[in-house]
Amino acid sequence: xxxxxxxxxxxxxxxDLERLLPQITxxxxxxxxxxxxxWSPKFAGLIGAYRKAIACHSREExxxxxxxxxxxxxxxxLQELVEGDDSQLYSINMYYDxxxxxxxxxxxxxxxxxxxxxxxxxxxxxxxDEEILRISMETALKLRMVGLCNMQYKRDKHxxxxxxxxxxxxxxxxxxxxxxxxxxxxxxxxxxxxxxYPYPQDYQTGVKFIDLKRDIKALLAYRKTGEWTLMQGIxxxxxxxxxxxxxxTDPLPFFADLWFELVQxxxxxxxxxx
Numbered sequence: 001x002x003x004x005x006x007x008x009x010x011x012x013x014x015x016d017l018e019r020l021l022p023q024i025t026x027x028x029x030x031x032x033x034x035x036x037x038x039w040s041p042k043f044a045g046l047i048g049a050y051r052k053a054i055a056c057h058s059r060e061e062x063x064x065x066x067x068x069x070x071x072x073x074x075x076x077x078l079q080e081l082v083e084g085d086d087s088q089l090y091s092i093n094m095y096y097d098x099x100x101x102x103x104x105x106x107x108x109x110x111x112x113x114x115x116x117x118x119x120x121x122x123x124x125x126x127x128x129d130e131e132i133l134r135i136s137m138e139t140a141l142k143l144r145m146v147g148l149c150n151m152q153y154k155r156d157k158h159x160x161x162x163x164x165x166x167x168x169x170x171x172x173x174x175x176x177x178x179x180x181x182x183x184x185x186x187x188x189x190x191x192x193x194x195x196x197y198p199y200p201q202d203y204q205t206g207v208k209f210i211d212l213k214r215d216i217k218a219l220l221a222y223r224k225t226g227e228w229t230l231m232q233g234i235x236x237x238x239x240x241x242x243x244x245x246x247x248x249t250d251p252l253p254f255f256a257d258l259w260f261e262l263v264q265x266x267x268x269x270x271x272x273x274x
Contacts, residue, residue, distance in 0.1 A: 001142045004135065005163045006080035013074075017066055021059065024078065029053040029118075030065055033075035042072045052118040055081055082162050085227060086113050088155040090129060091121070092136045093170040093177060095184045096145045097191055106182040106203045107132050108173075111236060112228065114214035116221045122214035122244075123236060124173050126180045126207045135161060148188055172244075173209040179242040180207040210237060211244035213261070 009024070010033070011017040031053040032038045043050060046068045054069070056062040062078075069076055089110035095103050109127045113119035136151050145168075152165040170177065170184055177184050182203040190197035215233070222228035245253050 009078040027057045027081040029055050029079050029081045031077050037073035082154045083157045090153045092132055092151050094149050095188050104184050104199050112218045114218035122211040122218050124209040126205050175242045176209040180204040208241045
């Protein structure tokens with residue numbers, strides 16, 4: 001369909017990889033077909049600390065990591081590494097009615113992710129970007145999209161947009177839509193029930209979503225790479241903010257998440273002691 005996406009290959013064996021080597025450009029990444037494929041003790045034993053993706057900057061690095069990854073799980077993807085830092089990440093959430101008419105959308109800029117450089121948006125801000133909207137509408141038309149959808153982008157070092165992911169849902173940080181005046185889940189419900197829904201024509205920019213637990217971890221990691229300081233990160237929390245989980249009018253999810261985190265840490269300490 002001539003979509004602006006990174007090249008992707010799916011070798012199942014070392015023989016497959018050898019055959020595909022002439023097509024591969026560098027840098028590239030190795031990643032699991034399904035993220036849970038690497039949630040295995042084998043990964044730590046063979047490769048080290050968990051990563052969502054492994055960057056390979058040369059043929060030698062690829063040939064070093066690929067046989068180890070195959071031992072963790074055979075369903076692996078090779079993909080072009082779109083160079084550029086995390087400040088070049090963008091996303092758009094959209095809703096199309098049953099006739100594939102765009103009925104609402106909002107775009108957002110991911111300032112930070114966790115894990116850094118290959119993770120989930122933990123500091124995200126609503127923005128306007130006409131190029132992203134145009135490419136997203138063209139893509140949705142080619143795919144005959146209906147319902148909720150999400151497209152995630154990265155601008156490469158030449159300023160070109162590449163679609164990194166496409167989902168038939170909205171983002172994890174969908175609270176941002178409601179906070180900015182574009183509550184797509186609610187409008188989708190009304191539309192699918194055949195109820196009237198006065199869609200707003202615009203949304204508020206500069207509204208931020210913060211996943212506080214992940215964002216603190218991200219800032220500590222970015223500080224080591226020199227991309228963010230803690231003070232810059234704290235200043236970026238100013239303005240209209242909606243938090244993931246943390247809500248003073250509904251505190252139970254926050255305490256449940258805190259309890260889960262403590263139990264997880266205790267389990268890790270016990271496993272290490274054993």
